[in-house]
Amino acid sequence: MSETVLLQAKDLEIRFGGVIAASGINIEIMEHKNLAIIGPNGAGKTTFLNMCTGYLKPHAGKIFFDGEDVTGIAPRKLVRKGVARAFQIPQLFTEHTVLENMLMAGAAQARNWAPLTRIDRIAQRGEMVHMLEMIKCAHLADRLVSELPEGQRKLIDIALALALKPRLLFMDEPTSGVASSEKFEVLEIISGALQESKVTAVFVEHDMGIVERFADEVAVWNRGQVLFRGAPDDILKHPDVIRDVIGEEL
Amino acid sequence: MTSILSKRWLLVFIVALLIVAPIVAPSTQVLLTLALAKSLAVLGVIVLLQAGQVSFGHALFFAIAAYGAAFLGRSMGGGEILLNLVLGVVAASAVALIVGLFIVRYRHIFFGMLNLAASMIFYSFLEKFYYITGGSDGLSVPRPTVLGMALERAEFEWILFYGALLLVLGALALTHRFLTSPLGQMMRAIKTNEVRLEYLGVSSRRVLLAGYVLSAALCGLGGALMATAQGIVTPEYAWWIRSGEFVFIAILGGAGSVNGALVGALAYEFVKNYAAAFAADIWQLVLGTVLLVVILFAPNGIVGLSQRLGNGRSEKEEAGQ
Numbered sequence: 001m002s003e004t005v006l007l008q009a010k011d012l013e014i015r016f017g018g019v020i021a022a023s024g025i026n027i028e029i030m031e032h033k034n035l036a037i038i039g040p041n042g043a044g045k046t047t048f049l050n051m052c053t054g055y056l057k058p059h060a061g062k063i064f065f066d067g068e069d070v071t072g073i074a075p076r077k078l079v080r081k082g083v084a085r086a087f088q089i090p091q092l093f094t095e096h097t098v099l100e101n102m103l104m105a106g107a108a109q110a111r112n113w114a115p116l117t118r119i120d121r122i123a124q125r126g127e128m129v130h131m132l133e134m135i136k137c138a139h140l141a142d143r144l145v146s147e148l149p150e151g152q153r154k155l156i157d158i159a160l161a162l163a164l165k166p167r168l169l170f171m172d173e174p175t176s177g178v179a180s181s182e183k184f185e186v187l188e189i190i191s192g193a194l195q196e197s198k199v200t201a202v203f204v205e206h207d208m209g210i211v212e213r214f215a216d217e218v219a220v221w222n223r224g225q226v227l228f229r230g231a232p233d234d235i236l237k238h239p240d241v242i243r244d245v246i247g248e249e250l
Numbered sequence: 251m252t253s254i255l256s257k258r259w260l261l262v263f264i265v266a267l268l269i270v271a272p273i274v275a276p277s278t279q280v281l282l283t284l285a286l287a288k289s290l291a292v293l294g295v296i297v298l299l300q301a302g303q304v305s306f307g308h309a310l311f312f313a314i315a316a317y318g319a320a321f322l323g324r325s326m327g328g329g330e331i332l333l334n335l336v337l338g339v340v341a342a343s344a345v346a347l348i349v350g351l352f353i354v355r356y357r358h359i360f361f362g363m364l365n366l367a368a369s370m371i372f373y374s375f376l377e378k379f380y381y382i383t384g385g386s387d388g389l390s391v392p393r394p395t396v397l398g399m400a401l402e403r404a405e406f407e408w409i410l411f412y413g414a415l416l417l418v419l420g421a422l423a424l425t426h427r428f429l430t431s432p433l434g435q436m437m438r439a440i441k442t443n444e445v446r447l448e449y450l451g452v453s454s455r456r457v458l459l460a461g462y463v464l465s466a467a468l469c470g471l472g473g474a475l476m477a478t479a480q481g482i483v484t485p486e487y488a489w490w491i492r493s494g495e496f497v498f499i500a501i502l503g504g505a506g507s508v509n510g511a512l513v514g515a516l517a518y519e520f521v522k523n524y525a526a527a528f529a530a531d532i533w534q535l536v537l538g539t540v541l542l543v544v545i546l547f548a549p550n551g552i553v554g555l556s557q558r559l560g561n562g563r564s565e566k567e568e569a570g571q
Binding site: 100 | 427428430431432433434435436438439442443445446448449450460
């Protein structure tokens with residue numbers, strides 16, 4: 001498979017008061033290579049996601065998606081270009097059912113604005129039900145989102161992003177809030193869904209077991225910079241990484 | 251299932267009552283026509299409440315349509331009722347599109363207050379530019395023809411009442427349909443998570459603007475109807491108390507469903523009318539108490555209360571079987 005650069009970040013910089021959250025970030029994200037971002041708290045991992053998905057505008061530097069300059073454009077325009085995002089704390093429509101959440105995503109993706117068609121009868125329904133099957137949540141379709149436990153909400157959150165048929169999906173700690181006994185199972189489900197949808201994923205993760213198992217590449221963040229990047233086997237054995245990032249978790 | 255049934259039955263019951271009311275009790279006809287006109291404006295307010303936004307200025311659209319009907323009727327030496335209504339809806343929607351472009355950028359208290367400000371600007375205009383608007387005396391609205399036919403007052407009022415009833419039922423059905431459509435559901439999503447809506451590739455401002463224009467169109471329909479029924483328009487149509495009344499009725503009837511607009515408007519007009527007749531000095535006190543009771547004991551309004559009673563009954567029936 002030829003290597004396509006899907007997203008390229010060039011010299012990204014951003015400051016919050018005295019805190020430098022990005023100080024010259026340069027990274028290329030390859031299509032069909034899932035990238036895990038690891039690093040200590042406050043390293044600027046989420047800030048990087050926020051810049052790549054349009055939530056924050058970098059003070060300096062450029063972001064290219066599929067060769068096009070997308071620096072600082074609004075989230076909803078980036079979504080249209082094929083960049084989706086799942087959140088660390090699930091961002092859902094809590095007064096709607098699981099299926100209604102998915103149907104809204106389906107309607108948004110297809111730009112279905114028919115003002116007099118009931119949402120549960122739109123053409124995208126079949127696809128959205130299938131999506132719920134893919135993430136093993138079909139049995140929850142009619143439940144109110146506010147009734148669900150965190151783990152299931154995270155899956156729905158990711159499914160909403162996948163429903164947009166993105167080429168690139170950013171996930172901020174997909175397994176945080178999931179009981180550690182269930183983490184692998186949840187990630188197994190996500191990774192199956194990603195493969196079926198042929199989406200490239202970039203995910204922030206603290207659990208090195210998960211990184212080893214599910215990432216094709218790892219990038220190590222610290223103090224607003226990318227320190228290392230490479231195959232999980234090499235990176236996770238690097239003495240500096242063990243000392244600065246994994247150290248306390250061993 | 252039961253809740254849907256009891257909701258339907260409530261509506262069927264009320265519509266049946268409305269159909270026979272002017273025949274059984276002719277004195278209620280005018281009052282009921284005004285209540286129907288108001289219910290359309292309340293429906294508009296309910297549309298925005300779905301998105302969690304309260305407007306304290308929707309009398310603006312009510313008044314624009316009402317004055318539109320007055321100007322049209324006067325310039326045509328009577329005018330035609332259908333034209334009055336169409337012009338009212340078009341004028342209110344057009345103004346909502348312009349005002350809305352600015353207002354949908356704001357939420358909650360700012361949204362409410364900016365609407366209030368816009369309506370009070372129009373109120374001042376109506377008061378001060380008396381060469382055009384007749385000032386605080388207002389303008390008379392000549393009785394229009396109905397499909398080209400000039401009618402006597404009694405006939406006209408009959409047609410106006412049943413026509414209003416049909417319009418209200420049509421508006422309830424269409425608005426309900428809109429609120430269950432993807433766009434309508436996204437309006438409701440503005441209430442719970444705008445960030446996610448943007449991350450679905452949807453502009454929450456545009457969604458709210460669509461709802462805003464719809465809500466103004468409904469207010470416009472109500473205003474044009476009210477002007478035609480009353481035969482006079484005054485700046486009071488745009489007064490902030492009028493806007494507050496729409497919000498009051500929405501909460502009284504139940505802001506969660508479109509039927510709340512009709513149920514609330516009828517209940518409100520009756521309480522107000524009879525409280526004013528029997529307790530002239532304290533009718534506001536009666537209304538205030540009713541609202542307190544509703545908020546405390548029936549937060550989903552009269553419609554919610556009737557549903558709860560309906561559910562309770564069917565549960566008892568099931569338990570008995």
